[in-house]
Amino acid sequence: MLDFLGTRQRTHTCGELRAADAGKTVTLMGWVNRRRDHGNLIFLDLRDRYGITQIVLDKEISPEGHPKAEHVRPEYVVAAIGKVRLRGADAINPKMVTGEIEVAATELLVLNDSKVPPFSPAEDAIQNEEVRLKYRYLDLRRPEMQHNIETRHKVALAVREYLANQGFYEIETPYLTGSTPEGARDYLVPSRVNPGTFYALPQSPQLFKQILMISGLDKYFQIARCFRDEDLRADRQPEFTQIDLEMSFPQQETVFKVVEGFLKAAFEVAGEKIDTPFPRMTYDEAIRLYGIDKPDQRLPPMTDIRDVFSAEELGSLKIEPGLPIVAIVIPGKQGMSNTQKKVFGQEINAAVGPDLAWLDVERLEKSAEYSALAGRIDAAAGKNCGLARVEPENRLIVLSPRIGTEPPAKDRLWLYKKAGQLRLDLAKRFQDEHRAFEKKGNADDYKFLWVTDFPFFEWDEEKKTWTFAHHPFTSPHEDDLIAGRMESDPEAVRSLAYDIVLNGLELGSGSIRIHRQDVQSQIFRALGMSDEEAKARFGFFLEALQYGTPPHGGIALGLDRIVMILTGTASLREVIAFPKTAKAIDLMVDAPSAVRDEQLKELHIRPVTRS
RNA sequence: GGGGACGUAGUUCAGUUGGUUAGAAUGCUGCCCUGUCACGGCAGGGGUCGCGGGUUCGAGCCCCGUCGUCCCCGCCA
Numbered sequence: 140m141l142d143f144l145g146t147r148q149r150t151h152t153c154g155e156l157r158a159a160d161a162g163k164t165v166t167l168m169g170w171v172n173r174r175r176d177h178g179n180l181i182f183l184d185l186r187d188r189y190g191i192t193q194i195v196l197d198k199e200i201s202p203e204g205h206p207k208a209e210h211v212r213p214e215y216v217v218a219a220i221g222k223v224r225l226r227g228a229d230a231i232n233p234k235m236v237t238g239e240i241e242v243a244a245t246e247l248l249v250l251n252d253s254k255v256p257p258f259s260p261a262e263d264a265i266q267n268e269e270v271r272l273k274y275r276y277l278d279l280r281r282p283e284m285q286h287n288i289e290t291r292h293k294v295a296l297a298v299r300e301y302l303a304n305q306g307f308y309e310i311e312t313p314y315l316t317g318s319t320p321e322g323a324r325d326y327l328v329p330s331r332v333n334p335g336t337f338y339a340l341p342q343s344p345q346l347f348k349q350i351l352m353i354s355g356l357d358k359y360f361q362i363a364r365c366f367r368d369e370d371l372r373a374d375r376q377p378e379f380t381q382i383d384l385e386m387s388f389p390q391q392e393t394v395f396k397v398v399e400g401f402l403k404a405a406f407e408v409a410g411e412k413i414d415t416p417f418p419r420m421t422y423d424e425a426i427r428l429y430g431i432d433k434p435d436q437r438l439p440p441m442t443d444i445r446d447v448f449s450a451e452e453l454g455s456l457k458i459e460p461g462l463p464i465v466a467i468v469i470p471g472k473q474g475m476s477n478t479q480k481k482v483f484g485q486e487i488n489a490a491v492g493p494d495l496a497w498l499d500v501e502r503l504e505k506s507a508e509y510s511a512l513a514g515r516i517d518a519a520a521g522k523n524c525g526l527a528r529v530e531p532e533n534r535l536i537v538l539s540p541r542i543g544t545e546p547p548a549k550d551r552l553w554l555y556k557k558a559g560q561l562r563l564d565l566a567k568r569f570q571d572e573h574r575a576f577e578k579k580g581n582a583d584d585y586k587f588l589w590v591t592d593f594p595f596f597e598w599d600e601e602k603k604t605w606t607f608a609h610h611p612f613t614s615p616h617e618d619d620l621i622a623g624r625m626e627s628d629p630e631a632v633r634s635l636a637y638d639i640v641l642n643g644l645e646l647g648s649g650s651i652r653i654h655r656q657d658v659q660s661q662i663f664r665a666l667g668m669s670d671e672e673a674k675a676r677f678g679f680f681l682e683a684l685q686y687g688t689p690p691h692g693g694i695a696l697g698l699d700r701i702v703m704i705l706t707g708t709a710s711l712r713e714v715i716a717f718p719k720t721a722k723a724i725d726l727m728v729d730a731p732s733a734v735r736d737e738q739l740k741e742l743h744i745r746p747v748t749r750s
Numbered sequence: 751g752g753g754g755a756c757g758u759a760g761u762u763c764a765g766u767u768g769g770u771u772a773g774a775a776u777g778c779u780g781c782c783c784u785g786u787c788a789c790g791g792c793a794g795g796g797g798u799c800g801c802g803g804g805u806u807c808g809a810g811c812c813c814c815g816u817c818g819u820c821c822c823c824g825c826c827a
Binding site: 173175176177178179180181182184191193195197198199212213226227229230232234235238255256257258259261262265266267268269270272322323324342367368369370371372373375593597606607608609610636648710720721722724726 | 751757760761762763776777778782783784785786787788789790818819820821822824825826827
């Protein structure tokens with residue numbers, strides 16, 4: 140039998156009563172976390188967002204409430220009315236913040252019952268993610284998830300507050316819109332009143348925020364939902380949230396400062412201190428030192444050690460001339476048994492492939508012929524990594540292209556990327572030994588980095604053409620424009636695009652935009668895009684550009700990823716209230732789903748069955 | 751699109767070389783218990799071994815297919 144709430148009101152939450160509250164008459168409401176039945180004495184742990192408080196039902200104190208408590212089960216919703224009292228010295232629970240007190244109930248209202256849940260919110264996350272997602276409301280009751288959602292809220296609020304104080308306006312942009320210039324697939328929404336046409340859900344508010352600058356709004360931000368119909372990953376959901384901003388008349392550094400400011404504020408509300416400003420690194424440097432455009436600086440960089448080899452050594456070791464020789468340090472990795480070394484060797488062989496040779500400097504050290512070389516390698520790599528020495532505290536692997544190797548292995552970029560991948564694979568493989576990925580509770584836990592000077596063009600191997608590396612409204616370096624490199628040497632043109640990287644994760648990406656119509660046309664021409672094509676895709680925007688566009692630029696950061704790092708979780712699903720599976724399915728609402736024929740007809744859509 | 755891991759009770763898992771009636775813990779149900787807090791004690795119930803097909807005298811176990819979840823590559827610039 141359920142009780143009616145009547146005019147009862149909650150007086151306190153389940154997380155706030157302390158010893159100082161002893162004697163107060165209170166009304167608590169919440170979910171039954173656990174029930175411990177001792178016959179004439181029943182304990183209920185009452186849970187809400189704020190915590191857990193122990194309620195005692197004593198047959199003598201509450202002859203009516205006690206029998207109700209006998210029938211109460213986990214996840215029932217109850218109201219307990221009674222007096223806060225101090226627990227006896229031996230009954231204090233030091234594990235609970237409310238552990239010094241309990242509520243001796245005089246009255247118990249059973250406000251709602253519950254089916255037996257498929258898993259208990261009182262326990263840690265179950266392995267079965269399918270069940271967690273299907274019963275998301277139960278999963279979200281777990282304190283851990285409530286903490287993640289709380290952190291997300293606090294971060295978003297801190298960002299809003301910071302940006303508002305810096306003079307940014309929060310402005311909403313449409314969800315029902317046209318295709319934006321990111322390269323991903325669009326989610327399409329059919330138009331009923333315009334047969335055969337579709338809206339696209341925004342991959343980002345890119346064009347709108349630029350138009351807001353043309354509109355003279357000066358500083359814009361939005362915590363914006365974005366949609367991209369691409370295959371998913373642990374850190375990629377089909378809909379995700381960006382902290383999106385744009386400002387007029389900025390230099391790159393102006394944008395960096397704003398981002399550093401709100402990140403500092405955001406981390407602070409999550410209880411983490413970070414140092415600003417963040418270091419800067421060019422794209423070329425990132426590739427050379429880390430083999431990737433999003434370096435994880437919790438690990439030592441790579442070193443090109445070609446210079447320490449003598450001509451004879453290069454010859455006798457059969458190393459391809461003219462290409463880098465890359466040394467990779469595996470921190471905190473030393474002693475291996477012969478069996479381990481054998482397995483290790485096979486793993487690296489598989490990872491580097493047939494075009495690259497590799498050697499373990501420890502082996503080199505032991506050879507009479509090369510021990511001096513080993514010392515020089517060690518010194519060079521150590522210096523670059525800021526280490527006094529590499530072997531034997533750390534392990535040193537050297538990677539070089541075999542002599543006579545064919546393209547693509549002859550390409551520096553290919554080699555650096557391959558080495559960078561190996562560096563990460565090895566770091567992941569030995570993370571239990573070096574523990575570089577574990578939080579240490581200081582500012583070093585968060586290695587922020589600005590990566591700048593991205594190449595403007597990118598070679599599309601599939602389409603055999605140059606394509607834009609960022610998006611087509613990114614401004615090239617003025618110097619490269621002045622020097623005429625757009626035509627003469629497109630590969631060398633740098634863009635005013637920048638990424639913000641944290642611990643090897645791309646947090647966000649932005650650029651200074653093109654504000655001049657003549658430059659914009661030049662870019663489209665360089666990309667081989669005809670005036671007609673450009674007009675068809677972005678006509679409204681090109682038109683807008685011609686009405687007094689101020690220099691402007693901005694950035695967008697993944698809110699979900701920031702919260703993921705702050706909560707130390709391994710998947711975006713842990714920080715999104717209602718996420719989707721790797722196949723973009725919402726298991727709780729069962730979306731996407733088939734719709735009625737009439738609905739399709741109304742939308743002028745006919746399904747095609749693929750054979 | 752490709753590769754990998756997993757799928758057995760509500761949940762977490764075990765299940766040997768293919769061999770009787772598929773087990774454990776926990777949760778669940780009932781009874782008992784006035785100081786527990788992962789309470790405890792006694793008793794009980796609970797299975798389409800993801801699904802379909804095949805091999806076999808016999809399949810949770812072997813084979814083929816399929817579905818689902820997760821991870822990675824491609825993709826997402």
